Amino acid sequence: MSLVVKNITKCFSDFAALNDVSFQAEPGEFLALLGPSGSGKTTLLRLLAGLDQPDTGSVEFDGADYLKLSARDRRIGMVFQSYALFRHMTVAQNIAFGLNVRPAKERPSKAEIAATVQRLLKLIQLEDLGKRYPSQLSGGQRQRVALARALAISPRMLLLDEPFGALDALVRKDLRRWLRKIHDETGVTTIFVTHDQEEALDLADRVVVLKDGQIEQIGKPLELYRHPQSAFVFEFLGTSNEVPATVSDGVASFDGFTAPAVSPKALSGAQTVRFRPFDAQLSPTGPGFEAKVLSLLPAGSSLRLELQTPDGKVFETQHAHESEASDLKLGDTVFVRPSKVYVF
Amino acid sequence: MKVRAPEAPKSFPAFVLLAFAVLWMALVILLPLVNVLAEAFKQGVAPYLSSIVQPDALSAIRLTLLVAAIAVPLNAVFGIAAAWCFTRFDFPLKGLLLSILDLPFTISPVISGIVWVLLFGAHGWFGAFLQANDIKIIYALPGLVIATILVTLPFVARELIPLMQDQGTDEEIAAVTLGASGWDVFFRVTLPNIKWALTYGVLLCTARAMGEFGAVSVVSGHIRGLTNTLPLHIEVLYNEYDSVGAFAAATLLAGLALVTLVLKSLLEWRFADELAAHRRH
Amino acid sequence: MTTDATRDAGAPPFVTEGYKPPKATHKARVLPGFRLSLGITITYLSLIVLIPLAALLARPWEHGLDGVWQAISDPRVVASLRLTFGTAFAAAVVNLFAGLVVAWVLTRYEFPGKSLLDALVDLPFALPTAVAGVSLCSMYAANGWIGSLFAPLGIKIAYTPLGIFVALIFVGLPFIVRSVQPVLAEFDAEVEEAAQTLGASPMQTAIRVILPSLLPALLTGFSLAFARAVGEYGSVIFIAGNMPFVSEITPLLIVIKLEEFDYAGAAAVAVAMLALSFLSLLVINGIQLLLSKRGRA
Numbered sequence: 075m076s077l078v079v080k081n082i083t084k085c086f087s088d089f090a091a092l093n094d095v096s097f098q099a100e101p102g103e104f105l106a107l108l109g110p111s112g113s114g115k116t117t118l119l120r121l122l123a124g125l126d127q128p129d130t131g132s133v134e135f136d137g138a139d140y141l142k143l144s145a146r147d148r149r150i151g152m153v154f155q156s157y158a159l160f161r162h163m164t165v166a167q168n169i170a171f172g173l174n175v176r177p178a179k180e181r182p183s184k185a186e187i188a189a190t191v192q193r194l195l196k197l198i199q200l201e202d203l204g205k206r207y208p209s210q211l212s213g214g215q216r217q218r219v220a221l222a223r224a225l226a227i228s229p230r231m232l233l234l235d236e237p238f239g240a241l242d243a244l245v246r247k248d249l250r251r252w253l254r255k256i257h258d259e260t261g262v263t264t265i266f267v268t269h270d271q272e273e274a275l276d277l278a279d280r281v282v283v284l285k286d287g288q289i290e291q292i293g294k295p296l297e298l299y300r301h302p303q304s305a306f307v308f309e310f311l312g313t314s315n316e317v318p319a320t321v322s323d324g325v326a327s328f329d330g331f332t333a334p335a336v337s338p339k340a341l342s343g344a345q346t347v348r349f350r351p352f353d354a355q356l357s358p359t360g361p362g363f364e365a366k367v368l369s370l371l372p373a374g375s376s377l378r379l380e381l382q383t384p385d386g387k388v389f390e391t392q393h394a395h396e397s398e399a400s401d402l403k404l405g406d407t408v409f410v411r412p413s414k415v416y417v418f
Numbered sequence: 419m420k421v422r423a424p425e426a427p428k429s430f431p432a433f434v435l436l437a438f439a440v441l442w443m444a445l446v447i448l449l450p451l452v453n454v455l456a457e458a459f460k461q462g463v464a465p466y467l468s469s470i471v472q473p474d475a476l477s478a479i480r481l482t483l484l485v486a487a488i489a490v491p492l493n494a495v496f497g498i499a500a501a502w503c504f505t506r507f508d509f510p511l512k513g514l515l516l517s518i519l520d521l522p523f524t525i526s527p528v529i530s531g532i533v534w535v536l537l538f539g540a541h542g543w544f545g546a547f548l549q550a551n552d553i554k555i556i557y558a559l560p561g562l563v564i565a566t567i568l569v570t571l572p573f574v575a576r577e578l579i580p581l582m583q584d585q586g587t588d589e590e591i592a593a594v595t596l597g598a599s600g601w602d603v604f605f606r607v608t609l610p611n612i613k614w615a616l617t618y619g620v621l622l623c624t625a626r627a628m629g630e631f632g633a634v635s636v637v638s639g640h641i642r643g644l645t646n647t648l649p650l651h652i653e654v655l656y657n658e659y660d661s662v663g664a665f666a667a668a669t670l671l672a673g674l675a676l677v678t679l680v681l682k683s684l685l686e687w688r689f690a691d692e693l694a695a696h697r698r699h
Numbered sequence: 700m701t702t703d704a705t706r707d708a709g710a711p712p713f714v715t716e717g718y719k720p721p722k723a724t725h726k727a728r729v730l731p732g733f734r735l736s737l738g739i740t741i742t743y744l745s746l747i748v749l750i751p752l753a754a755l756l757a758r759p760w761e762h763g764l765d766g767v768w769q770a771i772s773d774p775r776v777v778a779s780l781r782l783t784f785g786t787a788f789a790a791a792v793v794n795l796f797a798g799l800v801v802a803w804v805l806t807r808y809e810f811p812g813k814s815l816l817d818a819l820v821d822l823p824f825a826l827p828t829a830v831a832g833v834s835l836c837s838m839y840a841a842n843g844w845i846g847s848l849f850a851p852l853g854i855k856i857a858y859t860p861l862g863i864f865v866a867l868i869f870v871g872l873p874f875i876v877r878s879v880q881p882v883l884a885e886f887d888a889e890v891e892e893a894a895q896t897l898g899a900s901p902m903q904t905a906i907r908v909i910l911p912s913l914l915p916a917l918l919t920g921f922s923l924a925f926a927r928a929v930g931e932y933g934s935v936i937f938i939a940g941n942m943p944f945v946s947e948i949t950p951l952l953i954v955i956k957l958e959e960f961d962y963a964g965a966a967a968v969a970v971a972m973l974a975l976s977f978l979s980l981l982v983i984n985g986i987q988l989l990l991s992k993r994g995r996a
């Protein structure tokens with residue numbers, strides 16, 4: 075077992091930023107901490123890095139009690155959201171720093187350090203920029219230097235706090251792939267924080283979903299998507315529409331039609347059920363929920379509709395470009411039938 | 419936010435304001451400086467030179483340098499320690515300590531002098547003890563040094579605190595996670611980032627230490643050739659109506675002031691973003 | 700926790716005397732050097748500032764409350780306090796206007812020699828007070844460059860309260876300029892442009908839009924200049940004339956008492972001067988607080 079976090083609680087004055095958080099990470103695993111702003115992601119990461127102390131709970135790494143170790147001794151590669159590059163050092167000096175400050179006995183030779191720096195520069199594809207200062211780099215390049223600097227100390231674990239937060243969408247996507255590649259090459263256990271569900275699902279082996287300082291669900295991306303454990307997880311992972319239904323034995327009954335219902339618990343009776351935009355069918359006649367077309371937008375490979383029911387509720391649905399939905403016009407009346415719903 | 423760029427004055431009121439500012443600065447600020455030179459060289463170069471090389475003047479110069487050489491490094495070390503503890507940690511009574519740090523700026527230099535007399539003077543708290551053990555503080559070098567230290571105490575700290583506050587702890591914490599020891603963090607990460615602000619603070623501290631008058635005048639006793647610093651030497655000569663001698667000594671200190679100003683402007687121009695955001699002394 | 704019974708005989712005790720388990724602080728001190736730097740700071744401040752000031756505060760009472768009252772109600776002391784605070788206040792007021800104009804000119808206009816003018820502002824900070832003192836004295840004396848202009852009109856400047864006032868103007872200018880300058884330089888141009896689009900003349904904009912936002916900085920500068928002027932010694936002492944009841948400033952009176960070995964009297968006057976100047980600063984800070992409250996409402 076690589077990293078074991080047990081029952082961590084952390085309060086700021088009397089506000090619990092983390093409440094009884096437990097999870098584990100396997101050696102070499104790529105874990106995402108996902109949650110809305112203020113859910114305690116940074117707090118948790120700082121505890122793991124030794125930059126803060128929890129009020130209760132334990133952190134073990136390969137059987138050793140990590141809470142007893144100072145940040146300096148944990149040898150955890152931390153990539154900060156602000157990068158925190160040393161502004162007065164060149165890129166190469168930044169990367170070499172962690173090796174240069176080792177006690178003389180453990181310090182690699184000058185040549186070895188230079189070789190490591192070269193190897194890392196190559197890894198982050200900035201071989202020619204070793205002599206530049208951080209201020210002469212783009213945001214994405216700085217991000218990569220920060221990562222190389224963390225990797226230089228051969229960390230036992232890599233922690234990244236919203237590593238792509240400050241970058242634009244295109245660069246993000248690029249770096250995301252690249253980070254995964256680096257992880258696969260180095261094999262270091264990695265935990266990264268994000269509030270972008272797409273990023274988390276795309277990148278991680280497993281995702282830890284945090285809400286108000288508590289873990290909502292832990293699971294593989296597909297598992298999370300197919301079997302969300304709570305309404306919060308369901309809504310956080312994508313757009314959700316709500317309708318009332320009567321549920322029994324995994325089937326939701328509506329006025330004149332039914333749909334399969336997925337639920338973590340065995341629920342029955344009158345319930346609010348939720349469905350995804352692409353789990354909806356439209357037809358010009360009932361049965362279904364009557365609604366008017368509010369807007370019609372192409373969203374990449376599909377068509378996105380906003381529909382308003384007579385009592386003011388708005389649905390969002392998604393369809394293939396070639397479906398009958400593409401013939402609709404603004405103001406048309408249609409009937410919406412969920413084809414698969416989730417109940418919590 | 420957009421900030422207005424300065425432009426050439428165009429309107430009539432603009433010219434009036436500009437003219438007033440230039441005239442005021444010339445009359446009120448520049449003229450006294452020019453006057454120092456004029457008075458010093460009133461009787462030509464020879465009397466000027468001879469009054470600078472007289473033994474009392476030379477010993478005053480030596481003493482001034484010596485006092486500064488002791489006081490400034492102490493205040494620099496203190497300034498770094500204080501800035502580190504004020505900007506890197508939270509602790510109770512921090513606000514109170516910060517106001518105490520500012521006290522030497524607000525109290526009169528004369529008070530900064532007499533407190534030492536009240537402690538170590540003949541009738542001071544420790545006066546009898548010092549006399550019994552034949553230790554001289556007041557009217558001697560130690561008195562001059564401690565009075566100077568008190569007066570110039572906040573300069574370095576006050577320069578470093580806003581800057582280190584601004585720079586935050588990100589880089590230092592990153593260094594810790596990379597395995598750096600405390601001294602490594604300080605010497606490899608913090609110091610390079612504050613070196614120009616430190617230089618700046620030391621510069622102001624030195625200038626003030628060499629030019630301090632009120633506080634040292636109280637503790638010096640004005641013993642010629644022994645406890646007269648350069649500013650005190652000026653006073654003595656001026657009161658003896660040796661105008662050329664007084665102003666000759668004054669040119670040395672004025673020169674020091676000008677060098678300070680030039681270095682200060684250079685630092686501000688070259689390293690503006692590495693100095694404290696607000697210039698207030 | 701392990702009890703004594705389960706413990707190996709030879710093992711060191713699990714709980715040593717006085718051992719406290721490390722407490723999780725809210726802000727764990729990741730960075731090292733807290734104790735060292737705090738220790739240095741407190742020790743140094745105590746030795747250099749606190750203990751000496753305590754000696755000052757403790758000293759006046761050796762002749763009892765009466766003694767203190769006698770020392771500070773002495774007409775000569777009262778006259779010197781009035782002179783010191785009066786001239787300091789007057790000089791700070793003059794500097795308020797002159798400094799504002801200089802700061803305005805330095806931030807708003809581009810002209811040859813501007814950086815020289817800017818550097819010159821700091822001259823009173825940099826020029827040792829004794830140098831300023833002797834130079835101002837010789838300039839404003841009846842045979843000096845400026846004094847000789849006023850002498851025919853029957854106006855004496857050096858060796859009168861007017862001389863003190865002039866010296867304090869020299870000393871105080873940089874405080875106002877350096878307080879106002881950064882605020883003025885960072886004033887949002889769009890606010891100003893908004894005022895103009897609303898039909899305000901440049902003068903109206905300056906007085907009704909810019910000036911109010913400068914008030915806190917002006918007050919800060921004023922209080923700094925005032926505080927400095929109250930305690931000023933070197934640049935005043937030569938030009939003041941030092942006539943008791945007329946042109947004798949409080950700092951000088953303190954020195955005189957000290958030289959007469961009247962330690963208690965000197966300390967009493969010094970404490971009175973300190974108290975008065977802190978009171979003034981408190982009033983100014985109060986005004987500033989009121990202003991900032993109004994700004995937020």
Ligand SMILES: Nc1ncnc2c1ncn2[C@@H]1O[C@H](COP(=O)(O)OP(=O)(O)OP(=O)(O)O)[C@@H](O)[C@H]1O
Nearest residue numbers: 086087091109110111112113114115116117118269
């Ligand atoms: N030093 C602190 N003092 C008091 N409260 C704090 C402190 N640090 C964090 N908090 C609070 O703890 C909660 C969790 O903060 P945290 O920074 O971990 O959130 P986060 O999930 O990283 O959010 P974001 O996505 O916005 O970065 C927040 O409500 C925050 O206000």
Ligand SMILES: [Mg+2]
Nearest residue numbers: 115116117235
């Ligand atoms: Mg965060």
